Amino acid sequence: MRRRAIALLWALGCEPSPRTAEPAPLAAIPSDAVAATADDTRRAAPGPAAPAPAPAPRDALVLVTEPDVLDALTRSGLSLAQVGFAREAGDNAALAKDAHYRSIVDALAGDLAALAADDPRAGVGLRHTHRLFDLGWLTSEHAWFELVGVVNRVDRRPFDPRHCGETRLIYRLAHRAVQVREEVRSRLPMTVNVVLWQRDDGHGCRDVAARWLVPERSTPAQLATHLVGDDGPLAPARRGLDALAAIEIDVQTSRWPGTIRPDLGGHASYMLRVFHRAERSMVAAPLENTPDVAKLRGSKAARERLLAWLREPATLDAIDRGIAVMPASLAARSSSSFTPRGLARLGNRPFSQLLRASDVAELPLAEHASIGTPAALLRRLDALTCAGCHESRSIAGFHLLGDDADDPDRVDALAVGSSPHLLGDLPRREAYLRALAAGEPVDESRPLPDHDPIAGGHGAHCGLGDPGFAALRCASGLVCTVVDDPELGTCLGATAQAGDPCQLGTMSTQADPLRDRMRYPKDGARTCEQDGVCNGNAVGFPAGSCARTCTALGDDEACGAIPQLRPFNDCLASGRGFATCMRRTANPAAMRACDRERACRDDYICARIDGHGVCMPPYFLYQLRVDGHPP
Template identity: 40%
Template sequence: MLALSTGVRAQSFPLVVDDPVVLEKLASQGFSFSQMAFSASSPIAQNSELMGFSGYQQIVERLSQDLKQLSAQDPKLAVGMRSSHRLFNSQWLSSAFARFELVGIVNRLDRMPFHAETCGEFRFIYRLAYQTPTVYSRLPMTINLVYWASRSASSSCQESAQQWEKFYLSVTRKPEQVNPKMLGSLRLKSLEVNLQSVRWPSTIRPDMGGYAEYLMRVFQPRGNRWKIAPLENTPDVDRLKAQPSLRNELLKWINTPSIQKQVDQGLVQLPEKFLAHTAQSVALNGVHRLANAPFTALFSESEIQVQQPKSMRMVKTPHGLLRRLNDLSCMGCHQGRSVAGFHFLGRDKPKTSAVNAIQMPASVHFLRDQPRREVFQKSVLQGQSPTLFSPISVRAQTGEGQAGAHCGLGDASFTSWTCSPGLRCEPLIRDSLVSRTGICMPTQTLAGGACQIGSMRHDANPHRDRVIDISSRSCQAHQHCEDVSVGFPNGMCSGACKQLQAGETCGSIAILNGFNNCLARVQKPFDQCLSENVRPGSLQECSSQHPCRDDYICARGPEQKGVCIPPYFLFQLRVDGHTLPDEAKGLFTKHP
C-alpha cells in the first residue's frame, strides 16, 4: 500500500474492514454492539446482559411481537425441526449464550447524495451468534448500526474521505490503537434489523427447493429509546391499496419526469407518507417473487408512462421503471444477487466448523459494487465531483456478462445487459410480470449449472405462488440433475469427481433424508449430521471473480476452495436446527 502524503492516493483503500481477528480486537476497543448502540461503558458479551438496557428491551419486544404475529397467521409455524414451518427463536435475543459479533465496518460515502448535509454513512454490521458447551455458530440475523459521517466546517467531504484512509491504515498496521473517534464526528442514524424469520424445507416447497422469509425493521434513536422508522423507498402496499386517493397520488408522483430521472439514477426518495414501517423479503427465486416487487403489486404497466426514455440511462419502458423501483425497495434490494437474503454476512471466525463455513463473506452485488464505491471515494478525496449514478443490484455498472449474470430478453430497458462470448441468455424462471430478464448460461452445462426451468405463477401471498411447468435442461453425459425437490434451486448438474473440468471441483453433497432425520429425530449436532450424510460430487468452484448463480452460496470446500451449494445447506444460514442446551433454557430473560 502507498502511504498518504498529500491526503490523495492514486487508488483508494478498500472501503470494508472484515478480518474477524481484527474486528474482535476492535470490538474490545469501543466498537462493540453494546457501546456503539447503547453507549455502554465497556463491551457486553451476552445478550442477557443487554436486556439491562431499556432501548435493547424495546427492540427485542418489538421483534418478538412481529414473530408472534407471524405465528398467529400460520398455525403450522413454530420453533424447531419438528415443525414443517420453522420460526426464528426469539429467545436467542435474550440468551446468556448469544451475542452480536462485529463482522464488518463499511464506508458508504456514496450514500452522500441521499442526505446532502452529511458525508454519507459508516455502517457497523453485527451478526447474531451463540456459543453453547458443544456448538459455536452464527445465526441468520444482522443488525446494521448506521452512523452519519459529518461534514467539515468547510462543508467539504474531502476531510471525511481522508479520515477513512487514515483509519484503514491504522486498522491494518496498528489495530490496537484504533477507536471510533478516528472516523471523525459520528451521529447515530438508525439501527437496521434483517433476520430470517421463517424457513420451510424443500419437502414443503419442492417447486423452489425451499422457502424463507426475512423480517426487516428500522429503528431511529430518540434519547435512550428507539422509534420505529419508515423503510427507505418501500411503499406500504396494503395501506395504499386500501386508500385509492393515496395510491393515485403516488402514481402521479412516479409519472413525473423529474422523479423518473431520479429513479433512473437510483437516487429517488419516496415521501414518508407512502412508506411502510416493516417489510419481508422472500426466497428462493427472489427476483421473480411478487412479494419482493411492491411497485408491481401496486401498479400495472399500463398505468406507467415513461416520459423521456431517450434521456434515461436504463429506464426505457414501464416494465423497466417498475423493475428499477422494486429494486430500490428493501425487499427488492435484499433479493437482488444477495446471499440468502443478506448482502453482508462477514468472514467466519477461525473456530467455525468446516461444514458450516462461508468462503465469500458478501453477496455478488456487494462485491461487484465495490469498484464504483471506490471511484466515488477517490473523486471526493481528490476534491472532484463524483458520479452519482447507482446501478441496479442485479447488474453491476461494469464488468458483468459472465456465467450467472442477469441479462436482457428483449425489453428495451435491458438491451445493454449482454452476455460474454460463448454464453447465451436464458430464463431460468419464465416470468412475464415481475422480471422479464434471464441468466447468462454456457452452451455446455458444467457442474453447478441449472438443469430445471419453470414458470412463475404469481400470487401476492408468497405462501401461494408457485413454480410450475418445470422442464429439464440437459447436463453432460457423465452428470445427473440434483432435483429442486431435494433442495437445489432450479436443479443442479453434478456427477462423480473423476472427470472434473475447468471451473469444477469435488465437494460434498448432502443426502437429504438421512440429514433431516439426524437433525429432527436423532437430534445430533448439525456438523455431525452433515458429515455422516454426505456423498462426494462435482460442484461449481467459486470465488469473487467467479461467483455462484442466484440462490447458491460460495461455501468453503475441501482444500480451502469455494464451492457453490444451496445456502440452507449451511447451518448458519437457517433458523432451524439450532438447539438450546437443557442447562441454558432457564437462563433466558422473559419478555413479551
C-alpha cells in the same frame, strides 16, 4: 546551527521568530573569514529544487471484513452494545437490560406472533414443518452479536445532503451450546446494521472522505488503530449516540425445507425493520423507498400522491440514477422479503404490486438510460425498496454475512461472505471515495443491482427481449437462459456442467408469496453432462443443480460435499450437531467452483469445503437457517 533551527521550525509547521537586531556589518568580520564564508556559500549553493516526493500509495477503504481487524475494533469499543446502546454487555442477556434494545426485541416478538397466528404449522424447532426464528436467542446469555463488517457509504450523500454519507457497522447474531456432549458455535441468519452519520465537521465532505484513505499494506492492528484514532472515521467522537442515524434489522423469521415446497426448492421469509432512537425506546421508522402497499391500496389520495411524485421530471431522473427518495409519508414501517427466486416473486416487488405497466406508460421514459420502458422502470423502483434490494443478487436475503475465520476443519463456513451485488459495486464506491477525497467531481449514479460489472459472466442476469434491459447481455460463449424469471434470464453455458441449473421453469406469482408456484414444462429439464445427475428442487436445490463424481475436474469445478437429505435430517432430529451430521451423511461431488471473482448464480452461496469455494444452496449451511440449532 541557525539553518538547522529554521528547518526544524518549518518541520513543526511554524515560522521562525522575527529578528530583533540588525546583524553586524561585514566590515566587523575578519576579511579572511568573509572570504572563507563566501567560498563555502558558493560550494553549498543549492541547485534546482528537488521534486517533492510522490504521496505514499493509500488504500481507499469502502469495506472492512477481515476478522482480525474486526476483533481489534470490537476490543476498541465497537461492540453492538457500546455503539448502538452506549452500554457494556458481553451477551444478549445483559444487553436485554437496556430499554432501547428491549423495545426492538418486543417489536420483533410482535412480528413473530403475527406470523405464528397466521400459520398453525409454524413453530420453533425441527418438529414443525414451518420453522420459526427462536426469539429466545435475543435475550440469551449464550448468544451475542459479532461485528462482521464496516461499510463506508460516503456514496449515499444524495439520500441526505445534510451529511457526508453513512458508516454502517454490521453485526451478526451468534450463539454457543452443548449438543450431545459436543460444543456447538454458530452464527445465525440475523444482522443488525448500526447506521452512523458521517458528519461534516466544518471542513467539507472532502476531509470526511480522506479519513478513509489508509497506507497500503497496513497490518490489521495498524488499520484498526487508524480507524478508531482521533483522526479516523470511527473515532470515539464520531460514533456516539448523537451520530446514530438508525438501527436496521434483517432476520430470517421462518424457513420451510425443500420437501415442504418441492417446486421452489424451499422457502424462507425475512423481516426488515428500521428503528430510530427516542428518549425511552427505539421507534419504528419509515423504510426508505418502500411503499406501504396496504395503505396505498386503501387510499385513492395516497395512490395519487405516489403517481404525482413519479410524474415529476426530477423524480424520473433520480430513479434513473438510482438515487430517488420517495416521500416518507407513503412508506411502510416494516417489510418482508422471500427466497428463493428473488424478483421473480411479486412479494419482493412492492411497486409492482401497486402499479401496472399501463399506469406509467405515458411517462417520458425513453430519454432515460436504465428506465427506458415501463418494465424497466418498475424493476428499478422495486430494486430501490428494502425487499427488492435484499433480494437482488444477494446471498440468502443478505448482502453482508461476514467472512468466517480460516478453520480448515469447519464444515459450516462461507468462502465468500459478501453478495455478488456488493462485491460488484465496490469498484464504483472506491472510485467515488477517491474522487471525493481528491476534490474532483463525483458521479452520484448507481447502477441497477441486476447489473453485472464482469460483463455478463456465468450466472449474471440478462435481458429476455424488453428493450429496457437490452444492456444486460451475456459474455461470448454464454446463452441467456430462462431459469424462473420471465423478465430477466441467466447467463449459462450451452451445456449443463457441474453446478448448473437442470430444472428450468417459469414462476406463477402473486402478492401472497405462499401462493407462488413454479411450473416446469417437459422441455425444461437440462441433461447434465459427463454422466452427471440432477439434484432437484424437492431436495433443496433451487432450479436443480448438476453434480457428478470428483474426477477430471474442469477449471470452474471443485470437489464439494452433498448430504443425503433424509439421513441428514434424521441425524439433526436426533440432536446431533450440524458438523457431525454433515460428516456422517455427505458424499463428495463435483460442484461449481466460486470465489470473490467467480460468483455463484442466484439462490446459491459460496461455501468453503476443504479450503476452497463451491456453490451450494444456502440452507445447507447451519449458520443460514433458523432451524436445527440447539435451544
